Amino acid sequence: MATIINSATTIHRSWEPFISSLILFSHMFILINPTTSLDTITPTTPINDGQTIISPNSNFELGFFSPNPINSPNRYLGIWYKKISPGTLVWVANRDRPIPNNATLKINSDGNVVVVANKKQSIFWASKNSSKSVNTDQNLIAQLLDSGNFVLRFSNNDDPDEYLWQSFDYPTDTLLPGMKIGWDLKTGLNRALCSWRAFDDPSMGNHSYVVDIHGVPQVGIWKAGQFSYRAGSWNGLRFTGSPQLNENPVFDYTFVYNPNEAYYYTTWAKNNSVVTRFVLNNLGIARRLTWNDRNKDWVVYSSSPRDQCDSFGLCGAHGICSTDSSPMCRCLEGFVPKSVSDWNAMDWSNGCVRRSKMGCGEGEGFRLYPSVKLPDTRSSWVSLTMEMKECEGMCLRDCSCSAYASANVRDGTGCLLWFGDLIDMRRLVDNGQGLYIKMPASELVRYSHSKKRLILIVVGVLVLSAMVFLCLVLYICKKRRQKKKEEKIGETPRSGRTYAIKEDSNEELELPLFTFDTISNATDNFSEANKLGEGGFGPVFKKT
Known part of the structure; x- marks a missing residue:
């Protein structure tokens, strides 16, 4: 039986030695079948457990695997890297319905790809019915592409827009270049990453990486139907809560939002020698990984959440988080803790309230926070054409408007308005955005x-x-x-007294300077006959 283990890069580090041993053990039992050189299956050429198909350039391989062959015989249909990182899984089909044994992957009579097993040929997994009509008399094939996408199409039509079904529309825990995360608003298709339940259990876990389309679309990690981490809305360059998402030489990324779609998209690496993937692990951490061919290992390029301030809503309504502060939560200017006792006990969940009520009258204006992660946009509104001056005026006129910001920092256009509480903000050192918060006079x-x-x-x-x-x-x-x-002052050992000595005849002085010998000669060696008297500074002599 072919046994493939999920990469240890998606699990807690304390399990890595154990998983590494499992990977080595499992690779001893991979079976290669003569049909593995093919990249497709047809209605007449299915594959059984132990057989695989390989993408044209051997980038990816598809077949059946066991995540933990020692403790469980459960089998799954999956796709993993073939060339650079054998055994690192990127997609699982029947993740919530494992197969006991004798599995087969085939194209059935109604034009779907299915996994059947046991003597009754029970269906354990099937591709979703396509919105496109299928004539079963036409030649159908299911092909594994070098992008890692497993597609169902007509053999004479390789146009991506004409695929009947594709695995990229139903991701598991991994986002590959060319995949979309988000919504097809016309069909209601929602593409989201969902973590494994455990490092050796590919069933749906507790964490999802989603595009939330309530209000202005934003990206983040969900747990139990709520954000646990929010990357934020798109501002033309990056998500407002992802300052580390910069233009780079490795891969391109963008966010598309229009009446038909709302999705996050990454493309193949700019440098063809770089391989990258984005994984949501079972601990709820999303990591961008790149392949280091020299060390034969995956390297973490970026990781989210990064710290405690990335915990959704940590500081409550109208609170702002900063890892440079102690405590890390503060109320915005003009706001005070809703519960002082809770706030002093470092329970910030109740957030802050305005110190002075808004009167919806004259004299109101805005306080600028220059570099922040913008608040949760589920209670916001956006215009991509409005100028910032118009945006400010609209917020002033609307009594329920609480803040505004630019919707597109690339060119400073667009208007993003918030209504109600401002939640999940943090100060950012780099790549933050200006937020104008409405204040009473x-x-x-x-x-x-x-x-x-x-x-x-x-x-x-x-x-x-x-x-x-x-x-x-x-x-x-x-x-x-x-x-x-x-x-310039010298000392004579003869008298123990100090006298000024002129060293530079060109130097201009207020008083003339004389040597000791000159003075001694002039007073006849300080003769008593030349003594005039005595004062506080000693005897006074006349010159002879």
């Missing part, structure tokens, strides 16, 4: 006074610093001049 006055006081304090500190610096410079200069002057 009283808070704007308070903020203006606070800003003026802050400016005065800053100016005062700068002036004082400049004065201290100037005094320090003057003191240093004075000390240097004094030191140079002392260097």
Whole structure:
């Protein structure tokens, strides 16, 4: 039997040694069948357990596998890497209905791909009925492509828009380049990643990576029907809560939103030598991985959530999170904790409320937060054509509007309005976005006074610093001049007295300088006959 183990890169690190052993063990039991060189099955050429099909350039392989052959005989139909990372699964068909034994993959009479097993040929999995009409008299094939996509199509038509069914529309835990995550709004098809239940159990787990289309579409990880992590809405460059999502030489990405579709999309790596995949593991962590061919291993390119501030709604309504603060949750300007006791106990779930009520009158305005993760957009509205000045005016006129921001930071256009509570914000050092929060007139006055006081304090500190610096410079200069002057002073051992000695005849001095010998000669060696008297500084002599 062919046994393939899911990559240890999607599990907790404490299990990696055990899983690595399982992978090596399982690879000893892969069976190669003469039909494995084919990339298709037809109504007359199905494959049985132990047989596989391989994509044209041997990028991917499809067949039956057991995630844990030691503890369970359960079999699943899956797709895994063939060339670079054998055994690393990217798709599972019958994840919630394992096959006991004797499985077969075939195209049945109604034009669907099915997995049947046991003597009764019970159907354990079937491709979803396509919206396109199928004439079973036409030649149907199911083909594994080099992209990792398993498609059902007519043999004489390879147009992707004409596929009858494709595995890319029904992902498991892995997003490959060329796949979409999101909605076909015309048909209601929702493509979402869903984690494995455990590292050795591919059934649907507790975490989903989804595009939420309530309000303005946004991307994130769901658990129990609620966001556990929110990457945010698309702003033309990236998701507002994913500052690490920058333009890069590895892969392209974009978000499409129109009346027909709302989806996140990645394309093949710009550098063809780089292989990348995006995986939601059973712990609820989404990671972008790239293949390191030198080390034969997957390397983490990015990971979400990144820290505690990425926990959805950690600071409650009108609270903002910052990992640089302690505590990490603060109320927005003009807001106070709803429950002071809970807030002081570091329970921020009740969030904050306005200190002053909004009056929907004159004098109201906005406080700019320059670099933040924009709030949850499920209670928001967007216009992609409105200018920012129009956006501000619309929010001022609507009493229920609480904030606004640019919908497209690439060119500064579009209008995004929030109505009601502002939830799940955090300060960002890089790649954040400006958010204008509506404030009553009283808070704007308070903020203006606070800003003026802050400016005065800053100016005062700068002036004082400049004065201290100037005094320090003057003191240093004075000390240097004094030191140079002392260097010009000599001491005679004869009398123990110190006298100024002129070293440079060109130097201009206020008083003439004489040597000791000159003075001694002039006073007849300090003769008593030349002594004029005595003062506080000693005897005084006249010159002879």
